[in-house]
Structures are given as C-alpha cells and as structure tokens.
Amino acid sequence: MFVFDGHSDLLTDITSRRINGEKNIFQTRHYHKLIKGGVNAVIAVVWIDPPYDSNPPARMMEIIKNGYAELYPLNDVVFPIKNANELDLAIENNKIGIILGMEGLSGLEDDPEGLYFLYELGLRHASLTWNEANSFATGVRANRENKGLTSAGKRAVKIMEELGIIIDVSHADEKTFWDIVDVTSVPIIASHSNAYNLCPVNRNLKDDQVKAIANSGGIVGVNSWPEFVDKENPSLSKLVDHIDYLVNLAGVNHVAFGFDFTDFLEDTAVSSFKTGDTVITPGINSATEIPNIIKALQARGYSNQDLEKICYKNLRDLFRIITTK
16 A cells, blocks of 8 residues: 655755765665555655754755755655656656655745745745744744744745645644634645644644644644654554544544654754653554554554545645645
8 A cells, every 4th residue: 555654854864874974875774664664655854953953054955955966866766756746657657756845944044935946946845843933933842922923934834825835734833833724725734743632742733723724625644753642651552543533533534644753863863852761652663664553544444445545645635736736
C-alpha cells in the first residue's frame, strides 16, 4: 500500500552530514528505510534547527542548497514535486516523490514576499513558525505578549493561497491557529499533530481545532513522536487510539500520516525539542516500521478503502486541490 508521509526532517540530516563531508546520504541512510516502509511520497521540510536559529536566512539557504545537491541528481527520486500530476508520475515509475516544505518562515526574516522566490524553487508547503515567535506568527513555546498572526503573517497566508502552497498549522499556538482559520479560504493541515484529549500537550489539537481543520477541507497527520502519543507510556497501540479518535471526530477523509521520525537525527537536534527522557514510540520508531501501524489499523477493522485514504489518498487529493492553480 502506498504511503504519503506528511512530515520529515530528512533535509536536516542530509545537510548536517554533507557539511561533515558525507555524500550519498539519502541513498545510504534513507532510501531503503522508506522503501521498506512503503513510502512513495514525503514532505521534506526546511527546519531552522537550534543552534542554527541565530542566523535563520543562512541556515535556510544552507539546507535548500544541500537538499538540491543531494536529491536533484538522483534517478530513484523526484525532487521537488510541484503538483499532483508529477507525484502520480513519480509513483507510476516506482520513484519516491519528495515535496519541499518549510517548518517555519524565520528564514525570510520579516519579508513574506520571499515566498515568491521559494515557490520558484519548488516550495509547496509551509508553516509560519516552529516553536518560536517570529515576524509572522507565534509558536507553541513562545512567551511574547502579542500572540497570533502579525501583519506580515497575514500577508504570508495570502501569498500561500495565491500561489498554491499548503498552509500548515502544526506548531502554531492557539491564537495563531485561530487567526489562520479566520483569514484563510482554502483547506489547511496540521501535518504532524495528535489529539489533545488523549495526550494533553500544547503541540496536540483540541477538538474544536480538529473540527475547524476538517471544516476547511483539511487534514490532520498523526505524529509518532512519543511525547505527543502518551506522556507516560507511548506505544503503537496508543498512536492508533489517536487515529481512532480523530476519525470518529472529523471523519476518515481528514486523517493522514505525518510521522516526524527522529531515528536519523543527531542528539543535538533532538534535544532542542524533547522535554522528557523517552525518544521512541515502540513499534513505530522509523519508516521501516510503518507496516506495523497499517496492520494495527487492519486489526481494528479499517477497510482497505479507509486505509488507502489515511495512508495516501487524503494527502494526495489535498495536494492536488492546493497545487492546481
């Protein structure tokens, strides 16, 4: 079964290793894991990871440069995928389609017009912020007094709508979330977030947020990071509980995968966002274990039609809607 992973930090890994002199990182460290997991499409994000957040524009360009240098020449992937037709062609030819995304716009400093430049480079997905507050919006760990979308953030949202860039609300604080809902007229996604009622952490979504995403025609991608699955005892079964909850709340057409695997990241990168000791969810810790969650969903009675929606079709169909301009 095809799998579309709505969130991956593989570009961070590629960049860090290329800086240290490695080459062919995707082929040696990622490709076979993705193939074993059945992944045919992935949104690979530019994440301005600490400590590189002291100079976001430089880090943004460093990641984009290394991502292109690594992925663009490869015959077994298509990068960047710019629309759903290119994605379908890649899969028909047994290639992995990789979509360029941004996990926060801090690399643009305070200039939303930079989105036009990034779009021409292939950008088709973006969130306005990571955990921090920036010139566009407020993330879930920010403490600034005036939260939510700034005027630059509202302009960025309108540019993304105009161009056909998926708007992602994962990592947005609640004020930013609702500001985005208020100013958008297109489907939005939370690419890697779970249900707050099952795991009450600020990165997960409350019921009214989930319903708002579904009402927009958008999607929630479930996240395997243990702190968002269960604060005490994360497990594959409990991640499936999140899927059950979201499907019952919003409908199967609005749930997908955004695994956010960290098995390949360096400890320094992981330490910038983890708050506890646990760094794995047993049974779903890397792309190679994706078949485990598909089997678990089958065991709970999900039909093949519903599995196809969750695994692939929901994100593909939304990608088609947003990028058809």
